[in-house]
Amino acid sequence: MRHLAALHAQLRGGAPAEEVLRAVCDRAGRALPAAAVLIFDASGRLRGGTGDGWPGLDEIVAGAVRTGRPVLRGPVSAVPLPGQAGIAGPPGVIAAVGRRRPVPPRRLEAFAGVAAVVLGTGEHQATRERERLARELHDSVVQTLYGISLGAGTAAELMHGDPANARASLAWIQETASAGLSDLRGIIVRLRPETLVGAGLATALRRIVDALHLAPGTGAVPPGWGLQLEAEPAVSPQVEEALYRIALEALGNAARHAGASQVTVRLAGDDTRVVLEVVDDGVGFQPGGPDGGPAGGPGRVGRLGLRSMRERAELVGGTLDVMSAPGAGTVVRAILPSSAAVLVG
Template sequence: MLKKLNAIRYTYIHSHLYALVLTTITLLAIFLTIHLIFVPDWLTQGNIFLFTASYFFIGLLYAMYVGFRSSSELKAKIDDLSVMIMQLSRGNYRSRIAHTGEGEMDRIGTELNDLALKMEQQLRSLQRLADEKAAFAKTAHKAATIEERQRLARDLHDSVSQQLFALTMMSQAVIRTMDKNPTKAKTQMIEIAETASKAQTEMRALLLHLRPVHLSGESLAAGIRQLVEELQSKCTIDFQLSIDEITGLAEGTEEHLFRIIQESLSNTLRHAMATKVKIYIRQDDREVFLHLADNGKGFDLTANGQKKTSYGLKTMRERSEEIGGIFTIRTKEGEGTYIDIRIPCRRKDEEE
């Protein structure tokens, strides 16, 4: 209720009522002064209070009506400005304020339209740079391949190699204790099975990165489905797909989105311990919306023990920003991880 009373419309009515009260008091004082000094027959105390009361009540109706009507135009302009700012914050840079006049509010609307135009031009430049970067990446494919192999070699050494070494040591220990202590040997075999399962999961995540950087002529939806089909044949995760056929996106933007999904699935395989993964992609006239979710163990974004996961998230965020997107992540220990990405679309006539 207090918020309503502080609104523009009620502020206008308050100002009109305040002016009415001051005017009424002034008239009352003038009439009483004339009555005391000149004592005219027609200006009695009853007439003074009757006229003043009539003036106040009639003025009260006019003040409320005029205050309400005069504030309507200003309120509509402020609402337009508020909607415009909200649209800009959501990445919709095509919004414009339709206005006429040369007042202060119209000037603010003109400046917001200019700001939206500049932001839209910057977005186009950013996406063109992403396209140029994708073209340059193709020419530097050999160097990127060598770098990727070196990174995979480091990951193999840090994770799978150590796990295989541990498997070897534990297997030798089981052989020595098999006859002497079968119970202990059984416990060690369970540990071997768990270590082998972790090594297998780690290897699947590393093999996921061996997929080509480019979609090789496939559409984004087809590339994602093929990627998920390969993973379903190798692991027990339940994948739920809801993917539109994406049209009108530049090749570089599609490749960035594909790599973001690759990185997200790699993080899920290596760290999340999830049993369900959802990939949801929708496209409208303004944007492409990508939603990635899993029911894994989640993690604390502020913790220090998530270096590998943080590196993957940093890569996904950087790729989103390179194509003008907005990257949002929600996660909590024991409650899974949810990633939302919004990528503005460029219409064909704008690209031309």
């Protein structure tokens, strides 16, 4: 949808909030069509609009904020903006006055997603990201450093009396440090999502490959890693970030655990949905095993990774499937709507 694509370009370009909100109303009015489109924040303050209002509009907007559900009254449709988990109520409402009949709420949702980003839902998402990164730091990097510390102490004790085992301990330290570096590099990328905002999804996916999956000792991307892109889909900012984060998690799992020689990222979409696949030819695992890992073995995807990917897909109204078997590689497939229809916890 060209109107959404133009709005996303404004967001990426850092246009002022009020300018983007006016553009949302203008383009929604032309696309739907509607005689008037207006955006209100959660306090009922008008933040942007085109056309004239309608008698009783304030009451209609207040009802949509209070219930968190669309309200239709006469020619007016009022749709709550998508919120974030842990937030009491939506951050605002987008209302449209139909020319002859009410605008179907479903058609307002894509524009509601853009308005929600401008009105600050990104701040709440950032809080969730910080909490998740804290858990990842504890469960990966901190534990890795603790293991290295223990291994170094063991090697020091064995250095004079048992040099063979000391060398084995040093080799383990080197291997563990390399794995920890990969984990840390992934976390650093998560802390820099501006690469997504500034360059678009396709470029951001290529940067994930460049940043996370360097061939050891060569500084080059392994030739078996690739990106298949039909066309960069026009998706809402929430969906775009969800795709980026899911791909980042799936590629991190493939790099750290799969032992894969071929990894492919596929991205395709249309006006209604987008499909992301991350496919590897690695060791595979049993999805029904403990914590999402191989049955009887250490978790390859793990609680946090698999759960977070599914949560991200569900938060924007999509689904995520993981298909794998021991020795048969892994396919992670996310199917998301082009716009975030729901963002609830």
